[in-house]
Amino acid sequence: MRLDHRLLRARFYFSRKGEKAAKFQNRSPRTTANWEFFNLLVGYWEGAVVDNIDEEYDRLIQHLHVSAVKAESSTSTKRRLSPETLELICHRGIARAAGNRELTSEIGKQCR
Template identity: 55%
Template structure:
């Protein structure tokens, strides 16, 4: 005759639960390793490609960070000066990127006029990081380069 109460073997339950947890952790570790490998492969492909970087230079990013810190501190005189230097640095970055894109187009035998137009159209709505206090936020900068 069977008992109406279910009998739970605690040792069996503990061992099964432990093995399930180990399997989940192993699966997460495996997925994490795959993600890291994918990111490394993507970075290597990006370095090897002939495309130019879309991020501003380190100098520009540092100026943007300083401007955000000055703005958060309420120092508007310093903010104004840094904002002017940021704009100049961004323009310099764009000039360098345009020169690199035009050089690539010339090597590939593409139309310089079309390349210049495509560059201006792609860069009409760029995303540049701006620093507010110590947190990084993104804002859209709408500058056209002709």
């Protein structure tokens, strides 16, 4: 009786394996590219794409410049913090540089 059970399992295993193989065989073939047509289209688009890339590059440079100017003007951030908080931040930096973890932690809690 044990032998029959093993044969049943083996048949089921192989039939499942066959089902998987059949599923892969029924797939459509890979798409192939028509390179001649592709090269023809690239020839038409080449000039327009180069102009568009130049415009996009100029826009990127302008955006980076504006972002850098905004980042450098951290005075707006400092204005939002009270003088006491700025002083605590300064003391916390000194404590951190000295390696005093307890004081750094305490000052950090006060800054919150």
